[in-house]
Amino acid sequence: MRILTALLLLVPLAAQADPAIDRVLGQVVTPGLSRFVAATDALDQAAQADCRAESADLRTAWNGAMDAWFAIADLRFGPLEDGARRQVIAYWPDKSGHRPKALSRILSSQDPALTTPERYGEQPVSVRGLYAIEAMLYDPRFNTYGATDPGCALVRAATADLARTARDVATDWNTGFAETLRTAGEAGNPRFLDEIEARQVIFTALLTSLQFDITERLGLPLGTPDTPRPTRAEGRLSQRSQHNLELALAAHQALALALVPEGATMTEEDFERVRWMASKLDDPDFSAVEDPMGRFRLEAVQTALTLLRAEANEELSAALGVTMGLNALDGD
Template sequence: MRLLIAALCLLPLPLRADPVIDRVLDEVVSPGLAVFTTATGALEAAAVADCRATSEDLRAAWAGAMDAWFGIADLRFGPLEDGAQRQIIAYWPDNGGHRPKALARWLAGWQPGAEDAAAFRTQPVSVRGLYAMESMLYDPRFNTYTKSDAGCALVRLATADLSATAHEVATAWEEDFATVLRTAGDAGNARFLDAIEARQAVFTALLTSLQFDIVERIGLPLGTVETPRPTRAEGRLSGRSQRNLELSLAAHEALARALVPEGATLTGEDFERVRWMAARLDDPDFSGVADPTGRFRLEAVQTALTLLRTVANEELSAALGVTMGLNALDGD
């Protein structure tokens, strides 16, 4: 027995769990994944019950899944980035205008009775996920289908595919990547050599998401003073451009608060100010960017968000002992 105890004492002790990573996983990742998988499952069920674009239940279920997406959209590392899962779930912006063409091709080539979930998973991301569903529900070029034609088949395949993808991402997090984050620095962890690297991954994801709002979610519809581009706004078809921005900002704040270690001085005042400004845009689809007053309001939100990102970078990096790593927007 004494020899066994002595041998155990020679084994490396597990590293102390990082409270920052624990908070991120327990307060953001786990609940966000649970809500998203539930919402996409409800969307699939609604499509089975009534696949028509005129179904209020289907539209409500899609809106619920869209809302839930923002709870995990800031996780720009791990399972969402493996196998293009992010693009499959939420391919936007569609800068090349691929989605309408791809949807039209799929619908034109449909044959009754040929629905195949496995084959659908080989389709381009432009016909899959939340934004393809938005087109099928709200784009007048596609939303006049009946229960017996290609549009219905596409909606049912796309919602089942989305639900399956959500469950795959959640499973990968729960069964693998959460442990990889929690055990950063352990001898067998080749992904994160220490807790600082794990913190840096989350911190970089937050700053990248803030930049995405500044450059894409707000910047695309703003265009230029001479050429505003309201038709490039996210959620324009469904009239939820402003809602998406508000949900995105709320998600950023939740992640930032989870990152703040005990005793840090970071406050939520900057987040609260930007969210207050966004909530008062009164511009559901950002069509107001074509009007000087509407444009000024959205530009003001963009300016405030840019300042917020600078403040978050300075305060969080100092509190966490990290710097921003490379991200998907570098070089854009």
């Protein structure tokens, strides 16, 4: 018996699952990916049935896919970053105006990708994904096509490409990366040498997403007091600018509360306050930035979000024992 006991002591114990990682996977990743795959499949089916921009079913399906995207948009690591899939799904902001030019080119040139949808994945990211489809449905420069026009073929190719990308992301999470996160620190896991690294990559993604709201989602339309830029707002064409912000904030809250351990001081009220402010903007496309009062309200949300991010950084880093790592916004 003593020999058996001694031998057992020599066997390395498997690392215990990190409850923070399990919560993130169970509460955010798995349901979010499932919903996004279902929503993009529904969008593709709607486009194959009626690809015209005026189709109510198509617009409803596109809005459903956009809504579903925000539930996983904070996952700025792993399968969503591999192969530039984030850019493929949601290429925004388009600060250099690539999308209109690229859409015009592909529509006027009768590109083979329009008749061979599986080749659409070879196109630049500016004409792929949710925001390219938004332009085709809502931008008056592109949304007047008929059922037999190149625009219809483009929408069908783009929705099929998006649905494939969503399935690929979900497959890679479900068949490998989720377990890579769970087994952080175990032998044979070269990606995460300890569980702190796994926590850090999620924590960094959360803070990066909060910063993205501050500098891009709000900062771009705010511009400067002398030069507001409402046309740079995300979702302006589809009148979703405020709605997108609200969905983004809800997703940040869900990720933070899944990540935070028991006893941490980060509370739901910290997020609820900013979400309440955003819900009261009454400014669907952020065009009110050109009005002094409208600008003041949007700046107030930006200030509150900046404070929230600083608070999250301080409290969560201490509670989780991590610091912020490098992120995709560094060097921008």
